[in-house]
Amino acid sequence: MTTPKEPWRQRDALTDLYYMEARARLLDVAAFLDRVDRAPGTDDHRLRSLRAALSFLNDGKADRTRRILESWSDPSVAPADSADTKGATGAWPKL
Amino acid sequence: MRYIEPHAHMVSRTTDDYTAMVTAGCVAVCEPAFWAGFDRCSVDGFRDYFRQLTEIEPRRAARYGLPHFSWLCINPKESEDLGLAEDVLSIIPEFLDKPNVLGIGEIGLNKNSRNEVKIFERHVQIAVEHDRLILVHTPHLEDKLKGTKLILDILRNAGVRPGRTLIDHVEEHTVRHVLDAGHWAGITLYPESKATPARAIDMVEQYAAERLWLNSACDWGHSDPLAVPKTALEMRRRGHSATAIDALIYGNPLRFLSQYSGFKVADHVGGSV
Numbered sequence: 559m560t561t562p563k564e565p566w567r568q569r570d571a572l573t574d575l576y577y578m579e580a581r582a583r584l585l586d587v588a589a590f591l592d593r594v595d596r597a598p599g600t601d602d603h604r605l606r607s608l609r610a611a612l613s614f615l616n617d618g619k620a621d622r623t624r625r626i627l628e629s630w631s632d633p634s635v636a637p638a639d640s641a642d643t644k645g646a647t648g649a650w651p652k653l
Numbered sequence: 654m655r656y657i658e659p660h661a662h663m664v665s666r667t668t669d670d671y672t673a674m675v676t677a678g679c680v681a682v683c684e685p686a687f688w689a690g691f692d693r694c695s696v697d698g699f700r701d702y703f704r705q706l707t708e709i710e711p712r713r714a715a716r717y718g719l720p721h722f723s724w725l726c727i728n729p730k731e732s733e734d735l736g737l738a739e740d741v742l743s744i745i746p747e748f749l750d751k752p753n754v755l756g757i758g759e760i761g762l763n764k765n766s767r768n769e770v771k772i773f774e775r776h777v778q779i780a781v782e783h784d785r786l787i788l789v790h791t792p793h794l795e796d797k798l799k800g801t802k803l804i805l806d807i808l809r810n811a812g813v814r815p816g817r818t819l820i821d822h823v824e825e826h827t828v829r830h831v832l833d834a835g836h837w838a839g840i841t842l843y844p845e846s847k848a849t850p851a852r853a854i855d856m857v858e859q860y861a862a863e864r865l866w867l868n869s870a871c872d873w874g875h876s877d878p879l880a881v882p883k884t885a886l887e888m889r890r891r892g893h894s895a896t897a898i899d900a901l902i903y904g905n906p907l908r909f910l911s912q913y914s915g916f917k918v919a920d921h922v923g924g925s926v
Contacts, residue, residue, distance in 0.1 A: 567892060575890060576851065623852065627826040631798035632765070641764035644688075644730050646794035 758788025
């Protein structure tokens with residue numbers, strides 16, 4: 559089994575290093591949601607999955623990135639009958 | 654700084670990229686066979702591509718003093734046509750003895766279909782029969798987790814030695830599955846999909862860094878051939894030692910790839926990060 563290591567640096571040092579970048583990206587997400595909310599139409603599976611993932615950000619639990627990626631993943635187990643497309647959309651279309 | 658770029662599609666990059674990579678400290682580049690952006694219509698198209706990977710591109714890289722290695726396969730995106738895929742599989746052994754061929758790759762799954770599974774299993778069979786290294790592509794985005802689990806099952810059932818297989822494009826939801834199965838794992842640094850430098854370093858800090866490598870997987874899409882050295886700089890910003898950085902971007906790929914006796918790095922290697 560892989561064993562997680564100790565946290566690499568102190569919280570204040572990591573905050574100094576990454577806070578402004580995280581702040582900018584969070585504002586970009588907020589602006590994106592404002593932008594699509596101003597536009598007519600309805601959410602597709604990508605927007606639904608993005609909105610649902612926001613709840614992970616402030617739930618106080620660890621491994622947010624892993625849990626978000628899992629929530630966007632195809633949960634089925636068996637191989638698909640065929641590949642009807644080559645691309646992926648970023649979130650399981652049946653979400 | 655010195656580093657090995659273990660996954661780059663150089664046939665789709667310019668000579669300026671070779672200059673930039675060597676200037677940044679690249680001492681060897683490895684190129685898996687991949688999808689050309691369109692489905693090739695005949696086995697002859699693949700024969701020409703395999704010549705490009707084993708003869709033409711190594712000569713182009715050599716002009717920059719950069720050893721070039723390749724992996725051979727038909728990409729899972731072209732595996733739905735089982736007839737064509739079998740024809741391509743039949744010519745791969747013709748090229749396996751070329752001196753720059755590391756093994757079979759990047760094989761794997763794309764949409765996790767039954768035909769993709771069949772052709773993946775056939776590739777694995779060829780690798781086992783010829784005792785060659787394996788490089789595995791895991792699917793994109795929402796297909797990655799399911800595909801990774803399928804791939805691990807297939808490799809286990811085929812009796813593949815995990816230490817001779819690298820499973821690429823891992824992210825936070827797949828890295829532990831791969832490492833716990835005993836395989837090597839590759840983290841791909843992409844501007845949007847896959848991992849950013851910061852997330853890649855998070856994984857390195859949390860998991861078994863001795864079986865991880867970083868790669869740019871630069872191709873004709875949105876990608877950066879200098880992603881590995883840029884991530885090394887990001888590690889410096891976090892306070893990682895020169896020794897740790899060198900181990901990750903040079904030592905680790907060197908250990909895995911040296912399982913192929915013909916692997917070598919540029920002889921101008923010297924110093925450290």
